[in-house]
């Protein structure tokens with residue numbers, strides 16, 4: 553497949569970061585179990601790879617939210633398209649996200665999930681965009697801090713495409729394929 557844009561993070565760098573995040577989470581939750589909550593669709597690859605690096609009992613659930621539509625700018629409006637299948641009261645929840653940009657999505661999700669009284673709730677995000685977060689979000693487990701460019705690959709899309717790229721690449725918005 554043709555390479556799109558400029559590769560920002562290689563497949564190997566992603567694997568190393570996800571393994572490190574898995575070790576950090578496993579250490580912090582040693583002796584208990586974790587409910588991973590993946591935010592669809594973007595987090596599906598991070599979730600799958602992260603879970604395989606974890607050494608504590610793991611359960612899985614997913615939420616689907618829409619915040620972007622097909623554009624590259626956050627709308628600020630978060631809509632739940634699919635809610636969790638299970639209750640999370642007294643569970644140790646780790647939300648798995650592909651990327652934190654404005655923080656609006658996670659801010660909304662944290663408020664929404666905290667009401668359900670989990671034992672604890674933390675965030676694991678593969679990417680955190682530097683400098684442009686509108687709402688400060690405490691991302692305890694993070695892969696990479698990246699510049700505020702629009703990126704695709706490893707779960708991240710532009711108009712539904714490129715999620716399957718095994719690396720992360722910057723998409724030139726003025727020169728789209």
Ligand code: IMP
Pocket residue numbers: 594619620626649650651652653654655656657658701702703704708709710
């Ligand atoms: P936020 O609400 O602005 O933090 O945006 C979070 C969501 O926007 C992520 O879960 C992604 O689906 C999407 N998003 C933000 N930045 C990018 C990007 O650079 N590429 C692809 N999707 C992005």
Ligand code: MG
Pocket residue numbers: 594620709
């Ligand atoms: Mg998206």
